[in-house]
Amino acid sequence: MSSYLQLSGINKTFDQFVALDSVDLQIEKGEFVTFLGPSGSGKTTTLMIIAGFEKATRGTVEIGGASLSGLAPHERNIGIVFQNYALFPHKTAEDNVYFPLQMRGVKRAEGLAKAREMLELVGLQGFSHRYPKELSGGQQQRVALARALVFEPSLLLLDEPLGALDKNLREQMQIEIKRIQKQLGVTTIFVTHDQTEAMSMSDRIVVFEKGKIQQAGTPLDIYHRPETTFVAGFIGESNLIPARITDVSAGTATSDVLGVCAYAADDQVDVTAGQNVTLLIRPEHIKLSRKAVEGRKNVSMDVETIVNYGDNALVIGRVGGFSMRVRVLGADVVIIKEGEVCNISWLPESVFVIDR
Structure with a gap:
C-alpha cells in the first residue's frame, strides 16, 4: 500500500545550482514530519514544491495516490503557515480565518461560525473581532494556524512559523501546535533549522543537507543512531x-x-x-x-x-x-x-x- 504523501525523484535546479538532488520520501496519513537542516539544505525548496509555489525540474508529488502535477497552489487543498503569518491587516481575526472559506464559496454566516470554532480550537475565543495590530505575535501565529486549518486541508505545511517568537512563547506554541495537530489528525510537515523544535514535536525527522536527504527516522533514531557524520554533528x-x-x-x-x-x-x-x-x-x-x-x-x-x-x-x-x-x-x-x-x-x- 502506498503512502499518503509520496515524493519520487524530486530534482530542482536554478541555472547551474542543484537545489534538490533525487529526493524520495514517503509520509503516512496523520504523521507530523519535520524537515530539518541548515540554511540552503533544500528543506524549504521541497516544501515549496509540495505547495506548488515552485516547480520541480524533475520528479513527482502525489497525495492519496493522485498527482499534484499541473495543479496551482490554491487547487491543492493544502494549508500553509509562513513565518511572517501574512494576515490581512484590515480584516479581523475571524475574517482572516474565514477568507479561505470565502474563496471556496462558503456563505458568510456559515463561514464565520466555522472561523470562530477554529479560533476557539487554537485558544483565541473572545478575540474574533480584534485586528492583527491588536494581537501579540503568538496570537497572530494562532490566527494564521486557524486560517490554514479552517477548510480541512489534505496537508498542513508550516515554514518556520515560530522563528519570530521569543523562547518561552516558542516552547508554548510547540506544545499547542502538536496538540492541535493530534486532535485534528492532519498530516503535517514542519520546516525548521532548530533541532530542539524538531526533536520535541516530530513523529519523524527528515534531515537535509546540500539538497539531499541524509536520514529520515524517529527523533530517537536520529539522535542515537545517526547514519552519517553530518547528522551526528548537526543533531545534538x-x-x-x-x-x-x-x-x-x-x-x-x-x-x-x-x-x-x-x-x-x-x-x-x-x-x-x-x-x-x-x-x-x-x-x-x-x-x-x-x-x-x-x-x-x-x-x-x-x-x-x-x-x-x-x-x-x-x-x-x-x-x-x-x-x-x-x-x-x-x-x-x-x-x-x-x-x-x-x-x-x-x-x-x-x-x-x-x-x-
Whole structure:
C-alpha cells in the first residue's frame, strides 16, 4: 500500500545550482514530519514544491495516490503557515480565518461560525473581532494556524512559523501546535533549522543537507543512531572520533585518541576489519570523575573550559590533541576546575559506529 504523501525523484535546479538532488520520501496519513537542516539544505525548496509555489525540474508529488502535477497552489487543498503569518491587516481575526472559506464559496454566516470554532480550537475565543495590530505575535501565529486549518486541508505545511517568537512563547506554541495537530489528525510537515523544535514535536525527522536527504527516522533514531557524520554533528552535541575497526566479532575499534575502544554490541552498521570509521560518543553518556571507574573505558582529560547552565554544565577538555565535550549535572561540576586533569569514562553501549 502506498503512502499518503509520496515524493519520487524530486530534482530542482536554478541555472547551474542543484537545489534538490533525487529526493524520495514517503509520509503516512496523520504523521507530523519535520524537515530539518541548515540554511540552503533544500528543506524549504521541497516544501515549496509540495505547495506548488515552485516547480520541480524533475520528479513527482502525489497525495492519496493522485498527482499534484499541473495543479496551482490554491487547487491543492493544502494549508500553509509562513513565518511572517501574512494576515490581512484590515480584516479581523475571524475574517482572516474565514477568507479561505470565502474563496471556496462558503456563505458568510456559515463561514464565520466555522472561523470562530477554529479560533476557539487554537485558544483565541473572545478575540474574533480584534485586528492583527491588536494581537501579540503568538496570537497572530494562532490566527494564521486557524486560517490554514479552517477548510480541512489534505496537508498542513508550516515554514518556520515560530522563528519570530521569543523562547518561552516558542516552547508554548510547540506544545499547542502538536496538540492541535493530534486532535485534528492532519498530516503535517514542519520546516525548521532548530533541532530542539524538531526533536520535541516530530513523529519523524527528515534531515537535509546540500539538497539531499541524509536520514529520515524517529527523533530517537536520529539522535542515537545517526547514519552519517553530518547528522551526528548537526543533531545534538557530539564527540566524533576517527578510528579503525579492529575486530568485528568483538566489537572493537582503535583510535589514535582513545586507543582500543569497544563499541555498542547491538550496533547494526556493516563494517569490516581495517575499515576507517567514526566513533560517536554523546557528551551526556560520559562520566567525569577524579579516578578511574571500574568496568568502563577510562582516559585522562585536561579540562580547558567549563560552561555552567545552572542545572547542567558542559566541560570541554583535551585528550591528547583532541577536543572532548562532557555534559554533567550542575552539582557534579564542583569536583573539577578549569586547568585541572580529570578522568572521563563510558560504557561500550554508549559508543556508536558511523561508516560514512
